[in-house]
Amino acid sequence: MSEKAVKKAVVLLSGGLDSTTVLALARSQGFECYALTVNYGQTHVSELQAAKRIAEKFAVARHQILKVDMSCFGGSALTDPSIAVPTEPSQGIPVTYVPARNTIMLSLAMAWAEVLGSEDIFIGVNAVDYSGYPDCRPDFIQAFTQMAALATKAGREGRGPTIHTPLIEKSKAEIIRLGMELGVDYVDTVTCYQADEKGRACGVCEACRLRKEGFESAKIPDPTSYQNM
Amino acid sequence: MSEKAVKKAVVLLSGGLDSTTVLALARSQGFECYALTVNYGQTHVSELQAAKRIAEKFAVARHQILKVDMSCFGGSALTDPSIAVPTEPSQGIPVTYVPARNTIMLSLAMAWAEVLGSEDIFIGVNAVDYSGYPDCRPDFIQAFTQMAALATKAGREGRGPTIHTPLIEKSKAEIIRLGMELGVDYVDTVTCYQADEKGRACGVCEACRLRKEGFESAKIPDPTSYQNM
Numbered sequence: 001m002s003e004k005a006v007k008k009a010v011v012l013l014s015g016g017l018d019s020t021t022v023l024a025l026a027r028s029q030g031f032e033c034y035a036l037t038v039n040y041g042q043t044h045v046s047e048l049q050a051a052k053r054i055a056e057k058f059a060v061a062r063h064q065i066l067k068v069d070m071s072c073f074g075g076s077a078l079t080d081p082s083i084a085v086p087t088e089p090s091q092g093i094p095v096t097y098v099p100a101r102n103t104i105m106l107s108l109a110m111a112w113a114e115v116l117g118s119e120d121i122f123i124g125v126n127a128v129d130y131s132g133y134p135d136c137r138p139d140f141i142q143a144f145t146q147m148a149a150l151a152t153k154a155g156r157e158g159r160g161p162t163i164h165t166p167l168i169e170k171s172k173a174e175i176i177r178l179g180m181e182l183g184v185d186y187v188d189t190v191t192c193y194q195a196d197e198k199g200r201a202c203g204v205c206e207a208c209r210l211r212k213e214g215f216e217s218a219k220i221p222d223p224t225s226y227q228n229m
Numbered sequence: 230m231s232e233k234a235v236k237k238a239v240v241l242l243s244g245g246l247d248s249t250t251v252l253a254l255a256r257s258q259g260f261e262c263y264a265l266t267v268n269y270g271q272t273h274v275s276e277l278q279a280a281k282r283i284a285e286k287f288a289v290a291r292h293q294i295l296k297v298d299m300s301c302f303g304g305s306a307l308t309d310p311s312i313a314v315p316t317e318p319s320q321g322i323p324v325t326y327v328p329a330r331n332t333i334m335l336s337l338a339m340a341w342a343e344v345l346g347s348e349d350i351f352i353g354v355n356a357v358d359y360s361g362y363p364d365c366r367p368d369f370i371q372a373f374t375q376m377a378a379l380a381t382k383a384g385r386e387g388r389g390p391t392i393h394t395p396l397i398e399k400s401k402a403e404i405i406r407l408g409m410e411l412g413v414d415y416v417d418t419v420t421c422y423q424a425d426e427k428g429r430a431c432g433v434c435e436a437c438r439l440r441k442e443g444f445e446s447a448k449i450p451d452p453t454s455y456q457n458m
Binding site for chain 1: 293295296297298299301302303304322326327328329330331332333336337339340341343344363364366368369372373375376377378379380381382384385
């Protein structure tokens with residue numbers, strides 16, 4: 001493959017099930033992957049360790065962990081230890097919602113993409129989440145793309161980023177089946193909103209519930225390590 | 230004034246001439262001001278000290294300094310010491326352009342505004358800059374506003390932020406005259422792209438040149454402290 005044929009992509013990698021699948025997919029499509037993990041002050045730091053493991057396993061061109069302490073603003077169960085993570089399905093937008101998180105992450109990815117000369121950003125937003133989170137929905141992604149075309153030098157020159165959301169319409173079971181085909185070992189991933197320091201899942205939060213149901217529905221044994229096991 | 234009548238605003242405050250004027254203006258309009266300074270890895274740290282001084286002088290409700298190390302991406306003379314700050318006017322977009330900087334800052338301001346229950350964000354972008362920087366132009370601000378209405382819980386509920394850009398069409402001289410009327414003491418502000426640790430300006434970079442010309446054109450004595458004085 002000639003130098004010219006290698007396309008670079010910035011892949012937002014949290015260390016969870018969805019973003020890991022997206023990284024595997026971007027790689028399978030021939031992209032040279034630059035993984036960006038945002039340490040936004042999440043109370044579950046084992047996610048970051050998972051991201052490191054996964055970035056290494058998938059031999060990304062570079063893995064950048066960037067600290068942006070969104071916990072200074074508060075307002076989310078994921079960044080504020082005084083707000084409990086719910087164990088029942090939520091009505092409307094859940095307290096695990098982190099204000100503007102995807103906008104901030106996509107903006108950072110856009111900055112990196114411009115410096116790298118990349119026109120492709122991958123993010124693992126998906127249908128299961130977008131019922132709850134405003135910044136996981138297709139209309140948001142479309143509006144972000146329009147803004148991005150005006151926000152950067154690259155954008156103004158017609159090289160604004162395409163935001164790839166390959167999971168946006170998929171169920172968890174479909175995502176898991178896709179990842180298995182691409183060689184993802186989900187034991188590496190941490191999904192739980194309150195995983196312990198070893199990355200073991202609580203098994204009762206909304207994120208655990210969706211993940212569990214995904215494996216059940218895909219008829220694939222759940223490799224997750226739970227705290228009560 | 231009743232509790233209800235106090236409106237909160239998030240004001241992006243760099244410590245420079247423009248953002249300080251914007252803070253003074255937001256306060257004069259009766260907003261309770263929450264100043265957000267992003268330490269993005271700029272090589273001129275005396276800007277941050279200026280922001281602190283100014284936030285204190287204007288008695289903001291809170292001043293949040295948030296570190297987001299955009300220098301990890303590189304690509305700008307303001308974050309990468311190996312790229313020289315130019316001393317001549319640039320053609321096109323200058324090397325002092327920091328990729329996606331205003332998008333990232335506005336996204337962070339949007340997050341804080343949502344948590345505060347504020348619908349107003351102030352940013353000091355202005356006409357002199359938008360000839361060079363893509364993310365200082367009116368079409369970018371408009372696209373960001375449209376995106377913001379879909380990005381957050383508040384936005385989805387019709388309480389998305391208004392992005393106030395009161396300086397966008399003003400010349401430096403007009404900005405300075407406005408600030409003087411509002412009681413700004415420009416000696417507190419740091420504009421220079423390569424100010425020294427005491428905040429003294431180089432006098433030769435593009436930012437210094439525009440600031441100097443602004444004072445000359447406004448027929449107001451320039452209070453800036455220069456390194457060669």
